[in-house]
Every structure is written in structure tokens, then in C-alpha cells.
Amino acid sequence: MKFTTGILKGVICVNLAKLKNKISFFSVQTESVQAEKGKNSNPSAFMAIVRKEFTDYIRSWRILILGVIILLACIGSLYTAITSISDAIDQAGKEAETLGSDLYLFLQLFTVSDGTLPSFITFVGFLGPLFGIALGFDSINSERNRGTLSRLLSQPIPRDYLINAKFVAALLLNVLLFFSLGLLVMAFGILILGIPPTFEEFLRIFFFLCLCIVYIAFWLNLGILFSVVFKSQATSALSSIAVWIFFNVFYSMIINLVSKSLLNPEKLTSVSEVLNKQGTVLTLMRFSPNYLFSESTTILLSPNVRSLGPLTVEQTVGAVAGPLPLSQSLLLIWPQLTGLVAATLICFAIAYLSFMRQEIRTN
Amino acid sequence: MNQTVIQLDQVSKQYDDQFAVKDLSLTISKGEIFGLLGPNGAGKTTTILMLLGLSEPTSGSVTVCGIDSVRRPIEVKRRVGYLPDNIGFYQNMTGLENLVYTAELNNLPKKQARERAEYLLEKVNLTDAAYKKTGKYSRGMKQRLGLADVLMKNPEVIILDEPTLGIDPEGVRELLKMIQELGKEEGMTVLLSSHHLHQVQQICDRVGLFVKGHLIAEGNVQTLAEQLFDSATLRITVHASPITPELIRRLQELEQVEQVQVVKSGLEITCYEDISAMISKTIVEMGSALTHISQKNFGLDEIYHRYFEGRDLRESS
Secondary structure (H helix, E strand, O other), X not given: OHHHHHHHHHHHHHHHHHHHHHHHXXXXXHHHHHHXXXXXXXXXXXXXXXXXXHHHHHHOHHHHHHHHHHHHHHHHHHHHHHXXXXXXXXXXXXXXXXXXXXXXXXXXXXXXXXXXXXXXXXXXXXXXHHHHHHHHOOXXXXXXXXXXXXXHHOOOOOOHHXXXXXXXXXXXXHHHHHHHHHHHHHHHHHHHHOOOOOHHHHHHHHHHHHXXXXXXHHHHHHHHXXXXXXXXXXXXXXXXXXXXXXXXXXXXXXXXXXXXXXXXXXXXXXXXXXXXXXXXXXXXXXXXXXXXXXXXXXXXXXXOOOOXXXXXXXXXXXXXXXXXXXXXXXXXXXXXXXHHHHHHXXXXXXHHHHHHHOOOOXX | OOOEEEEEEEEEXXXXXXXXXXXXXXXXXXXXXXXXXXXXXOOHHHHHHHHXXXXXXXXXXXXXXXXXXXXXXXXXXXXXXXXOOOOXXXXXXXHHHHHHHHHHHOOOOHHHHHHHHHHHHHHOOOHHHOOOEHHHOOHHHHHHHHHHHHHOOOOOEEEEEOOOOOOOHXXXXXXXXXXXHHHHHOOXXXXXXXXXXXXXHHHOOEEEEEEOOEEEEEEOHHHHHHHHOOOOOEEEEEEEEOOOHHHHHHHHHOOOEEEEEEOOOOEEEEEOOOOHHHHHHHHHHOOOEEEEEEEEEOOHHHHHHHHHHHHHHHHHO
């Protein structure tokens, strides 16, 4: 009970943060709209920028290379997942279809690996941010350095069209890439394993893909933010990658260090204290978007995981061990999801604001 | 002809505690070619950005085509074409594609955009390079493409920031001719900024001289010279040998002479009237051989140069 209220509190807090952020975001927009009264909305120009940016992305070498790497990683992880799953089916000796729906075998396509290659979610968690950063890190400062920014902004378009269109184009590419990848993996899974996904499994995968997109959008927005703040493309690329490496590698190390002293068995006296300290460590971990992402994917793709924190014996008493339904899984990761969305929006809002206030001159 | 197109009224722009532009008032009428002159950092680009509404003035009002640039920048930008000083194009797109993209941002239908782009590319002699990536364009070609780009939206006013920067003399001549022709043909108002004065002198109807955020003089080249120096406006160059201190002294004693300067090839004499006859007579009387004598009116270069020379003197004294 205590645990669920905790979650609810978390939901409310994060929701509030998100809402606030949204409000400030929209008020900026209305400001800019008010500043430029009249019939200035110009959707066709906006679409023109989106189209051009999208074409640029799919023609650029770095996106092509990253796309190919992600594709190869997917094929690799799919291969190992399929071999380990078919081994499991062979061993069980039951009919594949019933086994599949019992064990959520189809979802394991994304999570299982035999140890030689990481699983699909590990790859996405690792390469996704890199992809987001590659899409975003030079969006504004490259225009500035090429001298196209002042030319572009002297056209009759509101200034925010540029940054919005860039974001939309990058997000569109993300959605396309990850949905096609996810659907491809599903298709190959059906073809090779012969297990069709249940509707719930399909929904879980759908939510997982949406989560991937939100997660990548966070890194994309971080890249855009740095591209607004830093004048040089190299600086913004390196700082975005530095943030990424920090959260990927060092943050968990630091938390481990902290938790070692916090969870020192000699100092802990009661169970509630252990739980308390454990909770603190978890909260600290959750400041990292990587951790939020990995928690959410675990819950979404492994329905048998029933909780993200420690469970006491009292809490598990009487609980029937079984997979969680989708709605409960979603409820469990709701704070994580809203947190991720909020972080994404905050990054974009800061980037948006500072871009609107920036001087346009090239030198 | 006397319809006001650009009006700046007591405009100031402050960066931190420094004024980039201070109390600038300027009026430009329709069909005029106006030259904004001044050294680097004089506030020319800032003024231009304020005209376009890309930068907000700290105080004062800016009106272009009767529209307030601060309140309704988008409508201003619909009527004004702007060529930035460091113009860049999307390098992986061809010249034609770049122009069509600009047209799309201006809501021109696709077919019309293409026709206009081709027409303008022909005007600026880039038809051969229309399908070449702009990354491979030379500086001069980029500048000409920039001119075409500015004209894509069929503007009432075009603003060119340092259009002649970094182009070879032949290219400059061509570009200026184009600007002049286009300005006349389409009845457009042209505002161009530069620090290459004699180039501006060739095509501008009126010139404003900008120093440290102040407009210190405006008018055509003649009146500009008069405003700045009520006195000496003529320079006579003399080649003679030998040049003795005595000769210089004698020349300086002449009534109409303001200043005598020794340069590498001979003497430069600044004076109020054309007294070349008297100078040559003096030189011959002094027993020197006169090999060359010529005179010229002050061009903007001289005005400019002399203004800053004079300023240094005035400031130090």
C-alpha cells in the first residue's frame, strides 16, 4: 500500500513538473505569436523546412552510417535471440504456440541474448542516444557557421519555425527508423520462430517503441540545446557525447560509491532503515535518463517483473506470482515515462528560449 | 519619387554599456540607391538587422514600407530582400534548389518559383552553374547567387551588406552593374553597406557616413565632401626631381595650398583651388625637373581617409 502511494506521489510530482514545463513552453509560443500579429502562420513554409531538413538527414553520411550500424546491431541481436529462443522451445518439447504465449516468448526477441551479442534493448539503449545526438548536435550552429541562418531568418517566417521544424524532422526520422526496425524484428520473429504475437505483446512492443522514441528525443533535444548554446559544432558534439558517457558509464559508478557508504551493513539497524536507504539510492539512480529508460523497458518487455524497488515479505505475502497485465505494467512505469517526457521538454524549452533571444549576426 | 520607404527615427541600440548605434535618424525614398559607409564595427550591420526586425532597437522607431519593423517583422521581411555579409548556401544543394527553397519559404507556387529562379539565374549569369552544387561555387558566384536569392521574393527594398567583400575587381564591377541595373529596372530601393568607398561612389545616389554608431554625414558625394571639409577639396600630384626642402617650403607658402606631403614618387599637394599652373611654375623656378602633374577631386576614399586622418589629429590634440 505504502509503495503504491509512493508511486502515486511520484506520478503527481512528475506530472506537475511536466505541466509547469508545458505551460511555460506554450506561454513563450503565444508571446512570439503575439509579437508577430497578423496572418503569419505559414504552414507550407514550415513544411518546406521540415522537408528540406529531412532530406538533408537521410542524405547525410553520418546518419547513413549510424543507421547501418543500428540495422546491423538489430540483425545481430535478432539472430542470437532467435537461436536461444528456439533452443528453449526444443528443450521444452511442448507445442510452440502455447509455450510462446505462456512465457511471452515473442517479447524475448527484444530482451534475450545468448551472451555473444547484447540484446536488442541494450543496443537501442546504447546506440539510440548516439543517434539522437548525431541528429541534433549541429542543428542551429551549423546554420550559423555556414551563414545560412541570417539568410533564412530574413525570409518571412517566424523565428521559431526553424528550431521547431528541425525538431520535427529529426523526430520524424526517429519514428520512421525505430518503428520500421521494431516491425521488421517482429516480422522476422514470426517468420523464423513461427510464434505469432498476442495482441498484448504487440501493444507492449508498440509502447516500447514509443518509449525508445521519447528517450532518443531527449538526447536529440540535448543536442539541439547544445547547438544553440555553443557556437562551434565540435564543442556541442563533444559536450553532448560527454553528457551521454557520463550518464552511461560514470553516473552508476558514482551512485555505487554513494550506496556503498549508505548501505553499509554495520551501520544499518532496522529493516525500515534498509528500505529507506535503498529508496534513496534508487531515487538518485533515477536522475539518469538511462536508468529511467532501462527500468521502463524492463517492465514493458518482461511482464514477470512486478516491481522496480525492493519488496518486503509482507508485500509479497498472498501475491500470486504471475505476469502483470499491460495496464499494471504501464502504471508501474508511469513516473519514469513522465519523467523522461519532462526532461525532453525541459531541454527543448531551454533551447527554444535561448534561440528566440539570441542575436542573429554571424560574427 | 519622394515616397519614403525606410525611416529610422532616433534609433539607438545598446549592447551592455556600449552603443552600437546611437540616435540615428535616416530617411530613404523610393527608388534610391543609398550607400551606408563606415569602417568595421561602425554599426552598419546592426542598423540593417534592426531594419529587418532581426534585432530590436533599445529606443527609437524603425519603419520600412510604412510597417513597424519591431512589431511586425514578418510583413517587413516579406517586402525586403536581405543579402547578409557572410552569405552561405546549403552546399549539398544546387544553386537552383537553393533558390527554389527560398521561394518555398516565401509561399511561391512551385512552378512559378522554378521559372523565376531560372530567370534570375540568367540575369546574374549563372545559368551554366544552375545545376552545380553551391559548395563548388566561387566567392563571386556565391555573391551573385545571393543577389538572385534576394530577388526571388520580388522585394520592394533590397538591403545588401558588404556585397563586394572578397570579390576580384572584375567581379565587383559586374556585381555593381547588376545591382544598379536591377535597381533601376524593377524600381527597387537599394540600401548597401560597404567600406569600399570608390565602389559605392560609382552607383549610389546618396551616401551616409557612419562612425562609431553615429551618422556623421549624409548626402551625395559632393555634399558629403563639403559637409566634412569646408576647405580643401583638391589634390594635385607632382613628380619632380630633385625635391628640396626649400621647394617644399616655397610651395607651402602659396596662398591656396593647405598641405604638402612628400610621397614616394613625388609630392602631394592639397589645395583649395586648381593652382597646378602656379605649382609647375614654382617647381621650374626652383630648378627642379617636372615630370608629371595631375589633379583630382576628392573621391569617397579620400574623404574617408582624410576624415579619419583628421580625426586622429583632432583626438590627439
